[in-house]
Structures are given as C-alpha cells and as structure tokens.
Amino acid sequence: MLEVDGLQVAYGDLQVVWDVSFQVPEDSIVAILGPNGAGKTTSLLALMGLLPVKAGSASFKGSSLIGVPTHRMVERGLVMIPEERAAFASLTVRDNLELGAYTRRARASRTETMEEVYAIFPRLAERKSQLAGTLSGGERQMLAIGKALMARPELLILDEPSLGLAPIIVDQIFTVIREIRDRGVSVLMVEQHLEMALESADYAYILEAGSIATEGTGPELEADTRVQEAYLSL
C-alpha cells in the first residue's frame, strides 16, 4: 500500500535521514522504532510533503507521493496524526471532528463516521461541546485519532501515539489501533516505546541515525540480541 525507497531528507545542509526504505502492506500495522533523533518524525514529515525530500521515492496505492501537496494526500486516504496536540485547542471537540472530515472523500459520510468515532471513544461524546484545549492528555490523543478517522483514511500514520500518556491510557490507545487495523485501515506508527509497539505491530523497522538498521516481525526483533542490548534493556 505504501512503499518508501531510499528516502533522504535534509534541513538545509544538515542531513538527518540517509537511507530509509520500508513498506506497509494492506491491513497491517507497521512500526518504525528507534531512539530520539534517529529521523523518525523527519521521515514522516517529508513523506507527507511538509519537508523537502532530497532523494528517494515514495508511493501510495501505486502513485508517487513526491511533490504532492499535503492536503491532496489526505484526499487520497493517507492521513497522519502528528506528535502531541494533533487536535486544535481553540476548537470544540465536535468542531475538531467536523474539521477532520474536511476532504471531499470524507464529507458525505461524516455523520455516520462521527457516530462510529463516538462509539469507539464514548468519552469524546460526553465532551463534544468542550474546547479541545481543556481535555486531558489521553482525551486529546483520543480526539486526535477520532479526528483522523473522520477523514476516512486507508492508511493511518501515527507519530508517537504513546508520548506523554499514562501506561493505562497507552494500553487503551494501542487496543484502539489494533481495532482500526481490523476494520481494514492500515497503520504506520513511529514509536520510542519499543515493547508496546512490538506487541501490536505485524512488522517493524528499526531506525538508527537516519538509516534502517534492522527489520522483522515482533518476535523476530524481540529475539534479536542486538535489539535487546540496544533498546529492550532500557
């Protein structure tokens, strides 16, 4: 569904991403893991057209993503939830969800989608008239996911969904992510939280200093001594 090959990204003269290649097949959860500063977020932003791609290719459902404006990617069903505060603080919960269905592909079915979102996150229904800025961290992450679902994604990209959340909430969020996959939406997530991500992911890549160091299924990576030494001991 998503294929990235030899991606390179630089901020001016400072190159952060050197060689990133990965694939997200349909109906699966793929995780990109790695320490802070490895280039995970940078790769995603470049993929979404928010940073210039220096070299490499990326395609979604067979057509290239390079040079496509961000809002057109959302129209094609490629939706990303950025790290932290993805919802708009100055808008109410309902307005955030309405805005989530901004694209033409999502607009027609927005009433039904909103009911689905409220069914997944009853808490959001309770708080629909509240400003998003007044929600707790967990609620805000739920809203971010709900808002992304409003866009009717075919591939959902999550940047550090567990960041800054209590372990119980992280559990809930990962359960929802698996449910989303089971509904036929592919998921690509970037995480620092290795163990949790490996449990949920069908396949994972480990990114180190701007390049993919190793890849495999969850159990394979957990068994990999190098991975164990580098991350799981933390």
Add this chain to the structure above:
Amino acid sequence: MTQLILQSVVSGILVGGIYGLVALGLALAFGVLKVLNVAHGELLMLGGYASFFAFTYWGIDPFVSMPLVFVAMFGFGVLLYLVLFRFVTRTEIHTRIKNSLLISFGLVLVLQALAVRFFTADERTISTSYSLEAFTIGPVRVPVVRLAGLVVAVVAALALEWLLSRTRFGRALRATSEDWTRAALTGVDVRRVYLIAFALSAALAAIAGSLVSLGYSISPSIGLGWTLKALIVVVLAGLGSMRGIIVAGIFLGLVESLASVWLGGQYREVVALVLFLVILSFRPQGFFGRAHA
C-alpha cells in the same frame, strides 16, 4: 461642558466603529497568515478613492458602490497575495513578520506615490445630498453617514464571526491560524486559505475606506495613520474575537475623543499610544485574546 463631553462620546463611538473595521482586516491577515501588512491603511485609501470616483464620475451612491468596492478590492487582494505575500508565507512562521514588514513598507511607498500621481494630493470627501444630515438626541448631534458607518462596521464583524464559527471554511481558517502544518495534515489547502483570508482582509480595509471618504476625508497620505490605529486596536483586543475588535475600536475612539476634550487635541494620538504601551506591558494577549494565541 456636559454637552461637549456627550458630543465627544458620540463622535468617539462613531469613529471607533471604523477603527474596529480597519482592525478587523489587519487582525484577519495577521491571525491567519502571520503577516503584518503595514500597507493595510493604503488599501483603505484605495477603497476610499474607488468610492469617491464612483460617486464623482458615475454618480453611484457610496452605499451602492460599497459591495462593488468590496469585490474589486477582494480581487486586488488576490493579486497582491499572488505577486507579493505568497512568498512571505513560504518562509518559516517566525520570520514572516519581519519579511512582511519589509515588503509592505515598500508597498506603502509605491501605493502612496501612485495615488499622488493619479489622484493628486488633494483631500477628498464624498458629498452626497444626505452628507450633512443629522438627528439630535437631546443636546447631541448624530450625523447619519457616520452612524451608518458604525452599523456597517458592526455588521461586518458579525458576518465575519459567523463565517469563522459556523462554516466549514471558517473552521479551516481557525485551524490554519492555530497551526498551518496540522491544518494541512487535516486536508486543508493552506495556500487557498491564505489567499482568501488576505483578499478578505483587503476587501474589509476598502469598505472602511468607503466609510472614511463618506464621513471624513481621504488623501494619498492617510494610510499609515489608519494602520497605526488598527494596530493599537488589535493589541487592545487581542486576536480571536471579531466582536472584541469592534468593541476595542470603539473604546479607542472614545479614549481619543475624551482625551482631546480634557487634555487638548494635540494629546489625542499620544494618549492612544500610551494606551498601546500599557496594554502591551500588562496584558499582551489583549482584553479578549487567549493567552496561548
């Protein structure tokens, strides 16, 4: 004395509505695009001339030409955005203010010089058959054209507030002003939002210009003075509430008007600028603004 004070309260409120209207456009461009367009007053000046010439040459009543001026200056705003401000919005968000200051100062000089060249430096006012009409409430005289100006300003603010809070485009606009990156990730065409917000800002300035040429007077050099008023009003109100901007405009009009009664006309501007500094020091988010905005 009481009569003088009452009269200046009314005059202050009436001119304050226009301050608010000018500030509305400036706040829209600043809030959404994060550009500070110091040529906003020049757009007002152009709107004023458009109404003036429509009346003088074709005899079109300024209230009839107002929608046409609005549309024409919306078009001019589109052009300015595409030729100049588009490049500013491509830069990083924190460099946009200084870049837009440089560009719009240049625009001030160009538009002023062109106005002197084509419209002459003479001061102009639209004198319709009803220009001098006024009604009196007790000892106070209320000129009808200035009262109509206040009504137009309030209607514009309410319309803008409706657009922002009730429409799909308004939600996209608010999202873009909070964070353009996240707006783009939501599927909003940010460049289109910028284009429309800027054009709308120009059109609002032009409407204010029509009212100025009707109730007051215009000349090629009035622009910067109006930009300054608008800046003070935006600082007073803070970003985020359109109604708040009109209220702050009226407040500024009142303060100026009363200051010139009590302290003398020469202190009018001084009092406004002192107010500006006080608000900036003690409540930088303004009366109606949100602290995080």
